[in-house]
Amino acid sequence: MTKIAKVAIVGGTHGNEFSGIYAIRQYQANPALIKRASFETSTVFANPEAFKANKRYIHSDLNRQFKTVDLANPDLTNYEQSRAKVINEILGPKGNAKTDLVIDLHNTTSNMGACLIMTQAGPFYNQLAAYVKMKMPEAIISRDEDHLAAEDHALMCTLGRYGVIVEVGPQSQSVLRQDVLEQMHEMTAHILDFVELYNTQSLPALPKRTEAYLYLHSIKLPMNEKGERLGMVHKNVQDKDYHPIHPGDPIFTLFDGTEVPYDGDKVVYPTFINEAAYYDNNLAMSLNDKIWIELE
Numbered sequence: 001m002t003k004i005a006k007v008a009i010v011g012g013t014h015g016n017e018f019s020g021i022y023a024i025r026q027y028q029a030n031p032a033l034i035k036r037a038s039f040e041t042s043t044v045f046a047n048p049e050a051f052k053a054n055k056r057y058i059h060s061d062l063n064r065q066f067k068t069v070d071l072a073n074p075d076l077t078n079y080e081q082s083r084a085k086v087i088n089e090i091l092g093p094k095g096n097a098k099t100d101l102v103i104d105l106h107n108t109t110s111n112m113g114a115c116l117i118m119t120q121a122g123p124f125y126n127q128l129a130a131y132v133k134m135k136m137p138e139a140i141i142s143r144d145e146d147h148l149a150a151e152d153h154a155l156m157c158t159l160g161r162y163g164v165i166v167e168v169g170p171q172s173q174s175v176l177r178q179d180v181l182e183q184m185h186e187m188t189a190h191i192l193d194f195v196e197l198y199n200t201q202s203l204p205a206l207p208k209r210t211e212a213y214l215y216l217h218s219i220k221l222p223m224n225e226k227g228e229r230l231g232m233v234h235k236n237v238q239d240k241d242y243h244p245i246h247p248g249d250p251i252f253t254l255f256d257g258t259e260v261p262y263d264g265d266k267v268v269y270p271t272f273i274n275e276a277a278y279y280d281n282n283l284a285m286s287l288n289d290k291i292w293i294e295l296e
Contacts (some may be wrong), residue, residue: 001198001201002051002100002111003039003198003199004038004039004100004101004162004195004198004199004287005039005040005100006039006040006041006042006098006099006100006101006149007039007040007041007042007099007101007102007192007195008041008042008043008044008090008091008099008101008102008103009023009024009034009041009043009105009188010028010043010044010087010091010103010104010105010156010158011023011024011025011043011045011046011105012026012045012046012047012048012050012051013022013046013047013062013063013104013105013106013156014047014050014056014057014061014062014063014106014277015047015048015049015050015051015052015053015054015055015056015057015058016050016051016054016055016056016173016174017056017090017105017106017107017171017173018107018171018174018175018176019105019107019168019171019176019180019181019184020104020105020106020107020166020184021045021051022176022181023105023181023185024044024045024105025081025282026185027041027043028043033189034188034192035067036089036173036192036193036195036196037196038195038196038200038249039100039196039199041192041295044090044091045199046062046083046087046104046156047062047080047083049079049083050062050080052229052250053126053294054174055116056173056277057080058078058079058080059079059080060078060080060081061079061080062080062083062084062156063154063155063156064154064155065080065081065083065084065154066084066088066094066153066154066155066156066158067123067153067154067184068094068095068151068152069151070084071085071092071094073087074130082205083138084156084249087156087159088149088159091159091160092159092160094150094151094158094159095150095151097159097160097161098159099161100160100161100162100281101160101161101162101163101164101195102156102157102158102159102160102162102163102164103163103164103165103166103188103191104155104156104157104163104164104165104166105166105188106163106165106166106167106168106170107167107168107169107171107173107180108167108168108169108170108171108268108272108275108277109169109170109172109274109275109276109277110169110170110239110241110271110272110273110274110275111169111170111239111240111241111243111273112140112167112168112169112170112241112242112272113138113139113140113168113183113241114136114138114139114166114167114168114183114186114187115138115140115141115142115165115166115167115168115271116121116128116129116138116141116142116166116167116187116191117143117144117164117165117166117167118138118141118142118143118146118164118165119143119144119145119146119148119153119155119157119158119163119164119165120146120153120162120163121143123148123295123296124162124198125146125162125164126210126294126295126296127194127198127203127206127295128194128198129141129210129293130206130207130210130293130295131194131197131203131206132191132192132194133207133210134204134206134207135193135212136186136190137185138241139187140213141211141212141213141269141293142167142212142213142214142288143212143213143214143215143291143293144215145215148177152180164172164191166184166187166188166191167179168183168184168187171237172276173277174274175266193254206274206295207295208295208296209292209293209295210292210293211290211291211292211293212291212292212293213242213269213271213288213289213290213291214288214289214290214291215271215286215287215288216268216286216287216289217253217286217287218272218283218285218286219280219283219285219286220231220282220283221252221283221284221289222252223255223282225248227282230255231252231254231255231256231258232252232255233251233252233253233273233274233284233285234250234252234259234260235268236249236250237249237250237251237270237285238273238274239240239273240270240273241270241271241272241273242269242270242271242288243270244267244268245267245268245269245270245287246262247262247263247264247267248261248262248269249261249262249263249264250262251285252284264287266289267290268287268288268289269287269288269289269290270285270286270288271285271286271288272285272286273285273289
């Protein structure tokens, strides 16, 4: 077991997701909140220009700029692409990072509660998931494309040797909600506590199985050949993140009143339902499978 020596908490990867930004401001004002004896914790304000502009990003989504090939491409020079290279120098370099764990703090407009999103697999993540779920039973554990090699992931959190996303909602863009910020603080504290116990080999007995959700794919809103929207998320699905959708259940309502059923062949669980940030790509929701994470 290699101990976790350096942890970085990142806020403001998206400039209009305020909980992470104000969380790191609180951590900077009161470092005791994130201090643990066995490792060093730092904070990073990822996208200050987007925050100043009250936008998700200035030129391109910062949280899609961290593939190894893109970080090495000198022709990618817009604000977020350049900022990604700077953050890679601070936390990385990717593939040989000086940071052992990156915790990236995010908000969603979807009704997802407090989610721990893991983009890689392995015993460390399995134990972390079990610990967080044990300490925070309402937490959702999500595994997102963890079959990909780290270098092929474009997300900020993959800069570190380990990396996770804390995703909390619902929260509208460019606002703060006390309940959401408190959930973010709670989950972050549990992650830091886990690392301390992991380093000192003091972990309590953990559940052998932890319920989780595995990302399958995303689906788009109904559109015509011109790319114009023809309908919206069905009212029975709206705000029902992680509730099951069965084959044949209505998932969209067209503007003429027609209901569009889910045409898959198995039960799935939607997330990021009607996420405001994804409307520029006409994404309606992500579909997931329910799985169990097993401790070795």
